[in-house]
Amino acid sequence: xxxxxxxxxxxxxxxxxxxxxxxxxxxxxxxxxxxxxxxxxxxxxxxxxxxxxxxxxxxxxxxxxxxxxxxxxxxxxxxxxxxxxxxxxxxxxxxxxxxxxxxxxxxxxxxxxxxxxxxxxxxxxxxxxxxxxxxxxxxxxxxxxxxxxxxxxxxxxxxxxxxxxxxxxxxxxxxxxxxxxxxxxxxxxxxxxxxxxxxxxxxxxxxxxxxxxxxxxxxxxxxxxxxxxxxxxxxxxxxxxxxxxxxxxxxxxxxxxxxxxxxxxxxxxxxxxxxxxxxxxxxxxxxxxxxxxxxxxxxxxxxxxxxxxxxxxxxxxxxxxxxxxxxxxxxxxxxxxxxxxxxxxxxxxxxxxxxxxxxxxxxxxxxxxxxxxxxxxxxx
Amino acid sequence: xxxxxxxxxxxxxxxxxxxxxxxxxxxxxxxxxxxxxxxxxxxxxxxxxxxxxxxxxxxxxxxxxxxxxxxxxxxxxxxxxxxxxxxxxxxxxxxxxxxxxxxxxxxxxxxxxxxxxxxxxxxxxxxxxxxxxxxxxxxxxxxxxxxxxxxxxxxxxxxxxxxxxxxxxxxxxxxxxxxxxxxxxxxxxxxxxxxxxxxxxxxxxxxxxxxxxxxxxxxxxxxxxxxxxxxxxxxxxxxxxxxxxxxxxxxxxxxxxxxxxxxxxxxxxxxxxxxxxxxxxxxxxxxxxxxxxxxxxxxxxxxxxxxxxxxxxxxxxxxxxxxxxxxxxxxxxxxxxxxxxxxxxxxxxxxxxxxxxxxxxxxxxxxxxxxxxxxxxxxx
Numbered sequence: 001x002x003x004x005x006x007x008x009x010x011x012x013x014x015x016x017x018x019x020x021x022x023x024x025x026x027x028x029x030x031x032x033x034x035x036x037x038x039x040x041x042x043x044x045x046x047x048x049x050x051x052x053x054x055x056x057x058x059x060x061x062x063x064x065x066x067x068x069x070x071x072x073x074x075x076x077x078x079x080x081x082x083x084x085x086x087x088x089x090x091x092x093x094x095x096x097x098x099x100x101x102x103x104x105x106x107x108x109x110x111x112x113x114x115x116x117x118x119x120x121x122x123x124x125x126x127x128x129x130x131x132x133x134x135x136x137x138x139x140x141x142x143x144x145x146x147x148x149x150x151x152x153x154x155x156x157x158x159x160x161x162x163x164x165x166x167x168x169x170x171x172x173x174x175x176x177x178x179x180x181x182x183x184x185x186x187x188x189x190x191x192x193x194x195x196x197x198x199x200x201x202x203x204x205x206x207x208x209x210x211x212x213x214x215x216x217x218x219x220x221x222x223x224x225x226x227x228x229x230x231x232x233x234x235x236x237x238x239x240x241x242x243x244x245x246x247x248x249x250x251x252x253x254x255x256x257x258x259x260x261x262x263x264x265x266x267x268x269x270x271x272x273x274x275x276x277x278x279x280x281x282x283x284x285x286x287x288x289x290x291x292x293x294x295x296x297x298x299x300x301x302x303x304x305x306x307x308x309x310x311x312x313x314x315x316x317x318x319x320x321x322x323x324x325x326x327x328x329x330x331x332x333x334x335x336x337x338x339x340x341x342x343x344x345x346x347x348x349x350x351x352x353x354x355x356x357x358x359x360x361x362x363x364x365x366x367x368x369x370x371x372x373x374x375x376x377x378x379x380x
Numbered sequence: 381x382x383x384x385x386x387x388x389x390x391x392x393x394x395x396x397x398x399x400x401x402x403x404x405x406x407x408x409x410x411x412x413x414x415x416x417x418x419x420x421x422x423x424x425x426x427x428x429x430x431x432x433x434x435x436x437x438x439x440x441x442x443x444x445x446x447x448x449x450x451x452x453x454x455x456x457x458x459x460x461x462x463x464x465x466x467x468x469x470x471x472x473x474x475x476x477x478x479x480x481x482x483x484x485x486x487x488x489x490x491x492x493x494x495x496x497x498x499x500x501x502x503x504x505x506x507x508x509x510x511x512x513x514x515x516x517x518x519x520x521x522x523x524x525x526x527x528x529x530x531x532x533x534x535x536x537x538x539x540x541x542x543x544x545x546x547x548x549x550x551x552x553x554x555x556x557x558x559x560x561x562x563x564x565x566x567x568x569x570x571x572x573x574x575x576x577x578x579x580x581x582x583x584x585x586x587x588x589x590x591x592x593x594x595x596x597x598x599x600x601x602x603x604x605x606x607x608x609x610x611x612x613x614x615x616x617x618x619x620x621x622x623x624x625x626x627x628x629x630x631x632x633x634x635x636x637x638x639x640x641x642x643x644x645x646x647x648x649x650x651x652x653x654x655x656x657x658x659x660x661x662x663x664x665x666x667x668x669x670x671x672x673x674x675x676x677x678x679x680x681x682x683x684x685x686x687x688x689x690x691x692x693x694x695x696x697x698x699x700x701x702x703x704x705x706x707x708x709x710x711x712x713x714x715x716x717x718x719x720x721x722x723x724x725x726x727x728x729x730x731x732x733x734x735x736x737x738x739x740x741x742x743x744x745x746x747x748x749x750x751x752x753x754x755x756x757x758x759x760x
Binding site: 081084088110275281312316 | 458464465468469470484490492493494495651654655657658661662689691692693694695696697
């Protein structure tokens with residue numbers, strides 16, 4: 001293998017694939033990035049067996065010559081070092097030459113590195129993906145749907161299936177759900193796909209989806225998503241992101257969501273969020289982060305919390321509409337803040353079915369987001 | 381105590397004094413910030429006994445009314461919480477009212493906090509400082525001198541005196557020295573002071589000086605520094621920064637510094653720094669960070685390093701002038717980088733007195749900085 005490549009393009013590709021490098025891998029070769037130089041361009045690959053990411057640098061695009069290929073071939077280089085080294089190289093042109101025993105020489109300006117490479121033959125093969133079930137959607141929508149659901153997944157490995165986000169598709173309606181034992185976040189959207197395309201129940205790690213979100217492009221573009229029994233593949237323009245599907249049966253969450261409310265209110269999102277954020281300050285010492293909400297009969301609510309060490313806070317806010325019984329309810333303020341943060345609507349609708357039952361938060365702008373949090377059962 | 385104060389001014393003052401709050405204090409009241417409301421304005425005080433910082437907010441400055449004072453008085457509030465709370469308050473106007481048992485009510489917009497305060501009578505008194513020995517200097521020069529020396533102090537508590545920077549003043553010449561067992565950094569400058577003003581040997585913690593640097597204003601202004609037997613007080617416009625002087629005898633470092641060199645070279649700072657930075661990449665696994673410098677007879681030097689795991693690097697750089705014997709020398713690349721980083725000169729002069737003797741780095745622009753590092757004694 002011998003080629004010259006542009007620093008910025010190489011750097012960006014390394015950054016993309018390095019999201020799949022685990023610092024705790026027990027398989028030495030997986031601490032490396034595989035470089036394949038082909039007549040079409042240079043492909044970088046990294047994997048931790050759960051996620052694999054490939055980034056392709058074409059010989060040329062937009063009239064810019066990214067790669068001057070002298071000889072095709074492959075080598076695997078230590079990821080962490082390779083990444084830092086490329087960033088610090090003095091010239092925009094980087095020459096990479098793999099020789100005997102995978103010894104690799106990297107030249108740039110006055111600098112010359114000789115790196116100990118791994119044998120590319122030993123690098124695990126990526127799975128062949130059967131492209132039977134493919135959906136296409138805009139990267140902006142995908143990003144938003146992931147952001148609005150993945151924060152709510154469980155971080156506990158005792159129920160692995162709940163660390164994932166549930167994906168389903170029927171009648172052009174894509175739905176994502178993340179939940180743990182205390183809260184649930186769901187987001188639905190119509191997408192443009194043949195109406196007989198059905199995805200029953202595919203669960204993808206919430207953490208993996210957050211990593212994917214970091215790679216999704218800043219400008220809106222179309223993403224193909226390929227679903228198989230065991231894998232999902234996200235196809236960006238020059239990046240392939242493979243992730244394993246979580247095994248197990250995702251619980252039926254539909255019964256958790258109240259179909260009608262005893263009490264409803266509409267309130268300005270930002271003023272509610274800021275007041276809860278201040279009340280949250282006093283609750284950080286205890287795990288439950290309990291904040292109390294009391295509805296008054298004058299179209300206001302009171303948000304309050306207290307700490308034996310520090311003191312207490314209360315704040316009265318106007319609601320813009322209210323119906324049903326007046327109630328008092330306590331909840332985890334951290335969960336409420338998380339839910340409010342991903343709703344990008346000036347007003348939110350909050351529905352209650354009594355002080356012991358789930359609280360449902362939805363945007364007033366029509367976006368099909370539903371956030372549910374369980375109240376905290378206090379004695380007072 | 382009762383007053384209304386502007387949020388931004390209060391926030392800035394809290395940020396300044398909070399540098400003196402230690403998270404590991406064993407004296408509960410020192411986890412708080414003392415607030416004194418006087419007819420002239422509001423004084424905030426924080427201390428960890430080694431450092432004390434006071435920040436004063438006058439009732440009015442530049443035609444802006446900072447404080448509306450209703451009633452003078454004092455209270456001590458928990459620092460960490462107070463800081464976060466003020467930042468999150470909804471209005472620019474903050475009302476603070478200390479009542480019975482130091483219970484303090486804070487109102488801003490719709491929010492009302494009730495904080496548990498400490499008794500201000502129990503807060504330790506700050507020492508009276510006798511202003512006999514005072515020097516004045518520009519804050520920009522002070523900042524630069526601290527930056528150029530404090531990084532080189534020892535981080536080991538086995539020789540506490542070496543964790544400090546040595547200050548001395550004779551014949552209008554202020555000199556700061558930081559050193560540990562492997563390197564030394566010194567900076568001198570003429571300052572405008574009566575020529576009979578002498579400071580013999582005052583040692584101030586390097587860490588404390590770095591904290592001071594964060595508070596020094598961005599715009600250049602005159603700073604008064606008051607020296608006493610046990611304390612040094614830095615007087616900024618509205619901030620007083622007290623620090624304890626380190627006890628003990630600072631070693632005589634003058635004999636360490638070679639008076640003449642066997643070999644000298646002048647080289648572009650940035651290209652040397654970048655090459656060493658790349659070589660440093662390969663040395664991070666071992667503690668000594670060894671990089672080798674070899675002088676060639678064609679007015680070039682070779683910088684190289686190697687690691688058994690990763691490989692090796694070498695780089696040839698031109699020198700702009702050279703005199704004396706050609707030599708090979710190895711050194712800790714991290715120390716060399718630290719020294720080069722604080723020298724703001726296009727070219728540096730490096731002096732050697734053989735492969736086992738100190739390396740001396742000085743800027744070519746006339747600034748009186750001297751950086752010394754000991755070489756690494758290799759067998760090859």
